[in-house]
Amino acid sequence: MTLVEKTLLAHQLLNDQYGIQAIYGYKDPMHELVGTILSHRTTHDNEVTAYRTMRERFPTWEAVRDAPLPDLIDAIKTANYPEVKAPYIQQLLTVLIAERGEANIDFLADLSTEEAMQWLNRLPGIGPKTSTLLLLFSFHKPVLPVDTHVYRVTQRIGVIGPKVSAGKAHDLLLAALPADAVELFNFHKHFYWHGQRTCTWYTPKCSECVLAPHCDYLKSGKTLILSSTPSRKK
Numbered sequence: 001m002t003l004v005e006k007t008l009l010a011h012q013l014l015n016d017q018y019g020i021q022a023i024y025g026y027k028d029p030m031h032e033l034v035g036t037i038l039s040h041r042t043t044h045d046n047e048v049t050a051y052r053t054m055r056e057r058f059p060t061w062e063a064v065r066d067a068p069l070p071d072l073i074d075a076i077k078t079a080n081y082p083e084v085k086a087p088y089i090q091q092l093l094t095v096l097i098a099e100r101g102e103a104n105i106d107f108l109a110d111l112s113t114e115e116a117m118q119w120l121n122r123l124p125g126i127g128p129k130t131s132t133l134l135l136l137f138s139f140h141k142p143v144l145p146v147d148t149h150v151y152r153v154t155q156r157i158g159v160i161g162p163k164v165s166a167g168k169a170h171d172l173l174l175a176a177l178p179a180d181a182v183e184l185f186n187f188h189k190h191f192y193w194h195g196q197r198t199c200t201w202y203t204p205k206c207s208e209c210v211l212a213p214h215c216d217y218l219k220s221g222k223t224l225i226l227s228s229t230p231s232r233k234k
Contacts, residue, residue: 014194053076108139128146132170
């Protein structure tokens with residue numbers, strides 16, 4: 001079985017397990033963008049609470065941009081690392097409003113995928129993960145977000161090499177999958193869920209895993225050293 005065939009097989013097995021989803025996300029692309037920044041290294045509930053509190057205290061994007069930094073940090077404190085995220089949010093709003101005259105990114109729908117990625121990735125605090133999540137969820141562009149769960153599961157089963165970086169994983173997986181937004185959305189969501197629920201960091205539930213017969217990590221006796229899996233803290 002080639003790596004492309006193995007990737008497609010794993011994709012189909014998780015499609016069968018979790019079911020095909022229509023693409024969904026926040027209706028407002030600005031909510032998706034800022035919400036994605038808030039979501040880094042925290043739970044969905046914490047992200048939602050931080051976003052809601054921020055908008056209650058600062059009802060316009062201009063108010064968020066101009067808020068005293070300590071006040072914005074306090075508003076988003078339920079999200080981990082608010083002292084890091086708050087300056088990034090204000091900086092990207094400053095750039096966006098200065099360039100576009102308003103905090104609105106609907107124009108990205110009219111750009112090619114490559115142009116939209118380039119435009120987003122030069123904004124403060126915006127990297128490939130945030131860009132791909134936004135472009136896939138809000139604009140249905142054929143891109144593939146590779147978060148820690150997607151990275152870990154695909155590396156454990158062996159569709160990407162044991163030393164491949166997260167950035168390179170994006171390119172390899174994207175090349176193996178159909179250039180279709182719905183397919184890529186389902187690949188992302190299903191591997192994300194599988195990493196959360198079954199193929200977890202320290203105690204993967206291999207006996208419950210539909211991918212187990214095809215998993216290099218399991219076949220190695222769980223001894224395979226992978227760049228995606230952190231060492232257990234002592």
